[in-house]
Amino acid sequence: MILDFFKKYFLGFILVFLIGCQSDDDTPIVVEGTKNGFWLAADKGYIIEFTDDQDILYNVNTYGCSIADANFNEEEFAGFQFDVVNVNELIGVSELIASDIKFTRLENQNELCLSDQISQTEDPKVNFDHFWNIFNDYYAFFETRNVDWSQYENLGEHVTSENFYEIIGELVLLLNDGHVIIDDEENNIGIDAGLPGLLERLNSSLSGDLIIDSGEDYDRLYNQRLEVITLKYFGGEFEIDESENIAWGMLNNDIGYVNILGMAGYSANESMELQTLNTVLDRMMNDFKNSGVSKLIIDTRFNGGGYDMVSVEIASRFVDQERPAFSKKARLGNSFTESTSISVTPKGDFQFTDDIVLLTSPLTASAAEIFTLCMKDLPYVTIVGDNTNGVFSDILVHVLPNGASIGLSNEVYSDAQGVVYEAIGVGPTEENRVPLFSNDDFNEEKDSGIDRAVELLSSGN
Secondary structure, three states, X not given: OXXXXXXXXXXXXXXXXXXXXXXXXXXXXXXXXXXXXXXXXXXOOEEEEEOOOOOEEEEEOOOOEEEXXXXXXXXXXXXXXXXXXXXXXXXXXXXOOOOOEEEEEEOOOOHHHOOOOOOOOOOHHHHHHHHHHHHHHHOOOOOOOOOOHHHHHHHHHHOOOOOHHHHHHHHHHXXXXXXXXXXXXXXXXXXXXXXXXXXXXXXXOOOHHHOOOOHHHHHHHHHHHHHHHHHHHOOOOOEEOOOOOEEEEEOOOOEEEEEEOOEOOOOOOHHHHHHHHHHHHHHHHHHHHHHOOOEEEEEOOOOOOEOHHHHHHHHHHHOOOOEEEEEEEEEEOOEEOOOEEEEEOOOOOOOOOOEEEEEEOOOOOOHHHHHHHXXXXXOOEEXXXXXXXXXXXXXXXXXOOOOOEEEEEOEEEEEOOOOOOOOOOOOOOHHHEOOOOOHHHHHHOOOHHHHHXXXXXXXXX
């Protein structure tokens, strides 16, 4: 399988956490206000051991424990800052992430994570048991994805070194979830569980030589589409930020166009991400204000995601008042954590609140879908294109004893009305459904999505 088939900005939730300071008799010494000690994020299966010298991040599941990062550095993870709320509670907060990470102090290290119990082995059966239990403990969408995970628990009896990745690969493909990933760089293994379903959707209006069978095929169609947009629709005249994440311009005298290609990477320094983004947004909105634009197309069809709060920040330039946008919660055993609700508030000197068409596609994924949740209920916004990918959760990352990384969906997002779009995606009404790729578009060198958006905006519908 091709792991990096498309340009995605997945936030691997290997984040946060701590180490213990113990006396010679193994009785924990807990000093109020200090991080030193063992901390558990139960909904993530993360234990952090904080010490004065070296911090360690562990992954724990019902079967066992492995070391995710023996040199854990909290500053390297999505701008999180960790503060001790009280002697038994630690909170990780990031301006880029919509919800905090909550840890509770352990009096002693989890027995499965003691040095003589840590799983570091290539044994395929041990690795399978870790794999199955990681999903069984933390994956949030078995029912949604119509998969009975329990029936595969004993497959470990049939696993060998030769068929290990074949077996676990077949299992994750059942989930058809683009946020379920297996990555073993050492053995050149990359499996994206959502890729077959995504290819099926992208190929639904293609035939012959245009069918996408490889990354090269996709790159060819992607580059041709961008060339048509930039040359035919803009005549090569448009603005783009330094990170090449947002491009904008005028389609004609009164219709503006914004292409948001990513929800991350605006700054090499995560602590400057939102500040840099807002500088770009100020520039873009001033251009539209000075151009007298009265209608706008926002294109997210090639946006694979990034940070939730980047999406919220961009959406803040298109809302007329504070509005509830979405809520999220994480699986915690047989229940869920408390929900976090997010609203969008107008920001900047100028907000565009006239007619907007939002273009979406199966490639609109993750944080780009969060942007769609922020925008879809605005009375002046119409969606054109196809349903988004249907993968909203931040990716929860665990490491197997053999060193391979496993990513999975652990969180449930819902819109302001409580509707969950996981596996379905957010999309247009039937009359505004336009495929991202079609034979006609490529043969005639046009973009039917933009054409439909212009038609709607010009007619006032």
